[in-house]
Amino acid sequence: MAQPNSPPSAFFAICLLHSAVATICGALIMFYLNEIAAFGHGRETARKLQGSTPHDQLLIQTSDSFAGLLLVAIGFLLFMVAFIEDRDFQAFFAKGCVLLHASMALWRIFFERRLEDLAGDWPRQLVGDIVLSLSWVLFLVYSWREKYD
Template sequence: MSSPPSSSAFSVICLLHAAIAIACGASMMFYMSDLYTLGHGVETAQKLLGSTPHDQLLIRTSDSFSGLLLFAIGFLLLMVSFVRDREFQSFFAKGCTLLHVFMGLWRCYFERRVEDLAWDWLRQTVGDVVLALSWVFFLVYSWREKYD
């Protein structure tokens, strides 16, 4: 029994998410201080970058590894975009939706309590919801294709 043909919407969504992850990961690795300044302002960026040389080194190292992880996730998404098995696509989309929902919940419950980031959590949560909705739209689209 062969699986039904795969959806090109899955490839498009994966490629868009991969481009976002690769660009954000590369930016985090090499331009994090500039991103802090752009996103939070000069005063908050100085607080987020640490006050002692040791703290600054730890924060830069942490940001670089986080960026590297996001960069790797982007390449994983790039590779997954070429998978043609519809059942896997549905499973993967459900997992990504769940991941984005949990990330949004994390921001709502924990990140908003950090004083320097308190005003920023809502914007980032909206971004998580939008990314989750892209996968939900794919699931609805594939469900419609399956039952039409």
């Protein structure tokens, strides 16, 4: 068990970083989707992503709001998990996060790049998935080094 005044662990720092990213992105998606889409994809693509009929627009806005809410919930979950000090759980959780980010990267490679309107954005998002996954891999390498040294 860690001492009350001990410095935060790498797991704690990574969880807080990922928590902040997920929460901020989720809030931006829920409340500023049009501005974020125009900034990330360009105005023309953002307009296409909004839908063409009022019914489509409502479905897309509802879906995007739920996606943003899910990201906020994931951010809070990561914040709570950051305070768990069990090394076995931390390693298990980090492996799950690597698998999740790798799955997202594969999704972008095999499916998202085929979407005409999003074809220009998938490489940048793929780099983001790889960087997020790499942070967990580095934590695993660091924790294995501590365990076996």
